[in-house]
Amino acid sequence: MIFDQTVSRIALAGSLLFCAVPAMAQNQDVAAGPAQTPAQAKVGADAATALAAPNPASASDDTVVVTGSRIQRPNMTSAAPITSVTAQDIRAQAPTNIEDVLNRLPQIAPDAQQNYQDSDGRQRIKLRSLGFERTLTLIDGKRIGTQNGADVGIIPPSMLERVDVLTGGASSVYGSDAVAGVVNFILKKDFEGLQIDGNYNFYNHDNNDTIVSPLARANSFSSPRGMTNDGGRADITVTAGKKLFDGKLRLSGFVNYRHTDAVDYDARSSSACQLVQTGKDGPLSCSLSTYSRSGYISPRSGANNGATYVNDPNGTRTFVPYGVGVGNAANPYDGYSYQRGSERWNAGGFVSADLTPDIEVYGSGIWFRDKSVNVYPARIYSYTVYGDQPYQVNCNNPYLSGSQATAICGGAAGTNTKAPIELRYRFNDLADIPDTYINSGIRATGGFRGKVDDTWTWDVGGVYARNQQVVNYGSLPDYDRVNQSLDVVNVNGTPTCASGVAGCVPFNAFAANTPGQPVADWLFTAPGGRTKGVGTLWDGLLSVTGDLGKYGVTSPLANQGVAIALGAEYRHDNYTSTADSFYRDLNGGADLDISQSVWESNIEVQAPLIEDRPFAHLLQANGGYRVSKYSSNPKTFNTWKIEGIYAPVSDLTFRGSYNKAQRAPTVIEIGQSRNISYGLQGGSQNDFCAPTVTTNPTTGAISYGTPIASRDVCRATGLSDALYGSPTLLCNQGDGNQCTVQSGGYTADPETAYTLTYGLVVKPSFIRGLVFSVDRYQIKIDNSLGYNDYTYYTDGCQRSNGDPFFCSGIVRQPGTGILYAPASGNPTSGFIRQGTTNYYKSIARGIDFQAQYTLPLGGAGKVDWSFNGSLTTFAGSQDSPLQPKRNCVGYYGNGCSQLLPKWSHGLRTTYTSGDGIFSTSFNWRYVGSLTSADNSGDEAIGGTPDRARTTFYHIAPASYFDLALSFAIAKDFSLRFIANNLLDKTPPILANSYDISLARSNTIPARYDSLGRNIAVGATIRF
DSSP: OHHHHHHHHHHHHHHHHHOOOSSOGGGOOTTOGGGSOHHHHHHHHHHHTSSSOOOOTTOOTTOEEOTTOOOEESSOOOSSOEEEEEHHHHHTTOOSSHHHHHTTOTTBOOOOTTSOTTOOSOOOOOBTTSOGGGEEEEETTEEOSOTTTOOGGGSOGGGEEEEEEEOSOOHHHHOTTOSSEEEEEEEOOSOOEEEEEEEEEEEEEEEOOOTTHHHHHHTTOOOOOEEEEEEEEEEEEEEEEEEETTTTEEEEEEEEEEEEOOEEGGGSGGGSSOEEEOSTTOOEEEOOBSOOTTOEEEEOSSTTTTOOEEEOTTSOSOEEEOSSSTTTSBOTTTTSEEEOOEEEEEEEEEEEEEEETTEEEEEEEEEEEEEEEEEEOOEEOOGGGTOSOOEEEETTOTTSOHHHHHHHHGGGTTSSOEEEEEEEEEOSSSOOEEEEEEEEEEEEEEEEEEEETTTEEEEEEEEEEEEEEEEEOOOBOOHHHHHHHHOEEEETTEEEETTOOTTOOOOOTTSTTOOOHHHHHHHOOBOOOEEEEEEEEEEEEEEEEEEGGGGTOBOTBOSSBOEEEEEEEEEEEEEEEEEOHHHHHHHOOOOEEEEEEEEEEEEEEEEEEEEEETTEEEEEEEEEEEEEEETTSSOEEEEEEEEEEEEEETTEEEEEEEEEEEEOOOHHHHHHHHSOEEEEOOTTOOOTTSOEEEEOTTTOOEEEEOOSSOHHHHHHTTOOGGGTTOGGGOSOSSSSOOOEEEEOOOOOOOEEEEEEEEEEEEOOTTSTTEEEEEEEEEEEEETOEEEEOHHHHHHHHHHTTSOHHHHTTEEOOTTTOOSOOOSSSOOSSSEEEEEEEEOSEEEEEEEEEEEEEEEEOGGGOEEEEEEEEEEEEEEEEEOSTTSOOEEOTTEEBTTBOSOOOSEEEEEEEEEEOTTSSEEEEEEEEEEOOEEEGGGSSOGGGTOOGGGOOSSSOEEOOEEEEEEEEEEEEETTEEEEEEEESTTOOOOOOOTTTHHHHSOSSSSOTTTSOOSOEEEEEEEEEEO
16 A cells, blocks of 8 residues: 555656646637647647548638637636547557557546457446446547447547547536546548558566466366467557648548457466355365366266266266366366457548638548457357256167166166266367357448537537347257267167257267267257347437627627537437347247437537636636436436636636536336336345244254344334244245345436536646646536346345345235245336436546657757656445445445546657657556455454455556557658556455456456467558
8 A cells, every 4th residue: 555655656647747638628719829839739730630520621820729618719627637549649559449548547437358258348437437328429520339239349540540538527518427437539631642541559568486286287177388379469550531622522431350369268267267265364266167077977866866977087987076176067167268359340531622712511421340259168058048847868879888877777777778867068179159140330420510600609410320230149958869869779890879860969968078070069059149239319409609799799808709609409219129049948038129209409608707817817708508307217418517717927827617417218228217127136145034044954843943134124024023034935945936136126217417627737838838737627427327236135135234225125925925926927026126226426536637748959959858647536326315425436346346446547658750750659547555354443344354365455556568669661651669567467356356347257358368468560662
């Protein structure tokens, strides 16, 4: 912790002295030219155009559109903090996916959809760790698509001019769903000529033994040693453009191809097996699977009923007891994808034309198709996957030795009697079975824009986006065919399927390492199913901006007049989900077709009050108001903002903004809240008000004990005292009556967010080229929308000692009090709820530090420093008015899934030679420490003294260093060499990582560089 604080102080001190944010869009002041070099002024002015409507073709050159406003005017300063990542910054990272760039911004919660086995391949953005549903994503100022279907992977990094991030409420300007802020991707347009951009990168990692290695080897799992090169990723973009008719018609387009090689878990010594720790500070072990390459057999009748065996891995036809040992168990996750294999095509085009000097028509289109896979071992599944009938093997099967037949069949060994067995088998000579995800779609925009005199500008346009995801789940062994392959007789010395079915291949399940391909061709014919989800967005927009100063509406103490922006928008969002019969038979569920329409109108005003006066270089007030009507909600609600800017002198600007936002649920959230479906809890789960059950191992007698929950807690769930501890409450009594879970059946209301940001911007005229800003943010979301499973209610009810907010999710049958209502017929009681609904509050607070400084070196070139740091002070929630606030900053576990360190930053230093031929960039990425919530000392997140851990309770701060070299070899050819994670830092190792990061790789791959050093080479050729 001391080291963590020391580094934080060093970084802050350094930023105050000489550092900066990449492109200070938020404080660009065109009038403050002497404080900047011409190059900086160009970058800043470009960055300032980020999130507003594009300039009309005839707009004056001094017009600046500041991010966070749709008002276009010169000499503007933003009242909200904005971070911009320029094309130069992006090239220095050689990313294949834009996700790689965004994960390094402190304001964005890192995600790793290409390093996450269970993901759907789509890359979405979560500002302030508040979820992608609360982050509005734009391309050139217009929505990328639906909130749920957005995939920033459709954007080739080489096509980006920059990325602008507005980290504050922006609902009144851009839409009611911009609760956490806005991320806008500015693409390169109006391109002329032909350009080819290419990158190739791979991982170069030295595998040293870790705490995982000896445990893996003890189970005969491999743990690699030495240097490895893998995970190749290629990215190539061809861009072409032409201007015709004296530049009045502008055409450009691009084609992008990306390919990623898979990296398996067992390619890294840190993930050679899934590290498991039993209990607090308990012993460590590897996660094991009964799906052994030696085969797993368990008789289901006779004297050995329930015994577990594997075929002796030494090749003899004998059984040995299943357990930890050589060949007895399998590594279930060795072939899982640390980096997913994928292939993506993107293509797009842009057109704009000047119809008159004051009117422009524009349009664009992007098409994409991405294919990625999740892989699973090829195996014969337990019969329980298909139902409750065990497999059957004939007791005179020629593959059975005498001892094996006796173990399974007892006295019937050698006869044609059928004996029930449990069978699980993993093949070692078959390719993994893939679940294939195909994301495809199109995004098209078009419209007209222009100006009326020098007073008004207008834009009428729209977006159509269609995102489709098709998932083809890997084939399963057919249950009937497994039984046919186990029913084997000897025909003239040749094992043959007794059924005589054409093509049947006998399966020797009673020997280790049986070749799988011949039998797999026969068995693996049961489709795993196919699902299809389609999201569509129709979005029409009208915006008008005007300078009322032209009509004399100007403060007597100001030079500029009052500016105004008016807008109207209509959106129609639709989502359909379908699945074939194979998927439904295995997983249940129902098709969905959900739509939502939104009508919105907004007004924004900027009013300079005082300009260029003593002690008031600028005093300005801004305001915005938006009215929204969602078809899914009977109420009309509003969002608004109030902003102020005060610069006593040009060197110092104070700014503040207060925003109210209301977000209605997305179509997916509507489906999760309204559409009712039923399922069953796990077989060991019981009603916590039912008696505990103990079975005497000798006599089999059952006795009942005191329930887990107290009488007061059970009373809060609606249970009468007379039924407390009654055996009738038991969900699992051998009669199939498991506790029922109802998903859906809620009405999800809009959530309301209040965002306060305030800070200062310093541009000292006596230090040319230095800009520094610090901003405090506070976000509170009331009636917060979120998905919670049934444990949220059961655990919360018990933990809170009967809080009605949690206990109301346990809906008992009147009179009986039971929770095992039939899973059909839409029961009105007898279940535990789960799904999307409103809970009490979500909270995010912190301070952002941003700065940049350019040091001219005369003819020797220049040095640029850029800094972006974030101090998070609160990230969490309050579940009900009776519960304490849960602050998860710096903690993991116990529901703290934000995984946000208190401090993180990026500090990049770039040297550019005087002739511009050579540049080198060195980047320091710092991630602060994380601690187990058990050791927090905060009871609200489970930090009680009895839970404090002595192992795996702390992740030390991590520093990553990146180096980039760029050579402009010729006017039209440049070459880049990049090494990210230059020192090949091994990721921190955690036991039970899936509970923390939803990854089984023993780390947090979204937060840390987990695959090692990344080496890249890139080139740009222009013709």
